[in-house]
Amino acid sequence: MQQQERLDKLLSWFAKAAIRHAEAIEALQEEEACRQVECLDRYYAALEREEGLSRFLTLLDHRQPAVSGMAAVYAMRVAPERCRAVLAEIAQNPGLLGFRAQAALELWESGEWPR
Numbered sequence: 116m117q118q119q120e121r122l123d124k125l126l127s128w129f130a131k132a133a134i135r136h137a138e139a140i141e142a143l144q145e146e147e148a149c150r151q152v153e154c155l156d157r158y159y160a161a162l163e164r165e166e167g168l169s170r171f172l173t174l175l176d177h178r179q180p181a182v183s184g185m186a187a188v189y190a191m192r193v194a195p196e197r198c199r200a201v202l203a204e205i206a207q208n209p210g211l212l213g214f215r216a217q218a219a220l221e222l223w224e225s226g227e228w229p230r
Contacts, residue, residue, distance in 0.1 A: 118165060125158050125161050126162070126170060126174060129174065132151045133151075133181050134179060134182060135151045136181070137181035159171070171186065171189075172194055175198065180205045184216050187219075191219075191223060192228070199223065202217075202219050206220060
């Protein structure tokens with residue numbers, strides 16, 4: 116498989132896992148949400164190994180806030196200004212997704228960023 120194809124698959128898998136994670140969070144399914152985080156960690160690590168982070172940053176423009184927000188969380192140390200802008204926009208939304216985006220921003224601002 117060509118590198119381009121691998122990157123495309125990894126980006127697609129990351130987006131799908133981000134959506135499943137958001138759905139699990141909304142449904143208060145903690146175990147499923149944790150499983151999806153494990154998937155997201157693997158996909159992001161693979162993208163780093165494949166030197167695909169520049170392609171990964173395209174997910175910041177994804178039409179689904181669950182995907183763009185999760186991409187922002189993972190890429191915060193790579194592109195902090197752009198990621199902060201994405202999270203700030205999502206934080207305006209009602210519900211858990213907006214709340215979690217605001218919490219992520221507060222962690223970053225306080226210097227307690229875990230990733």
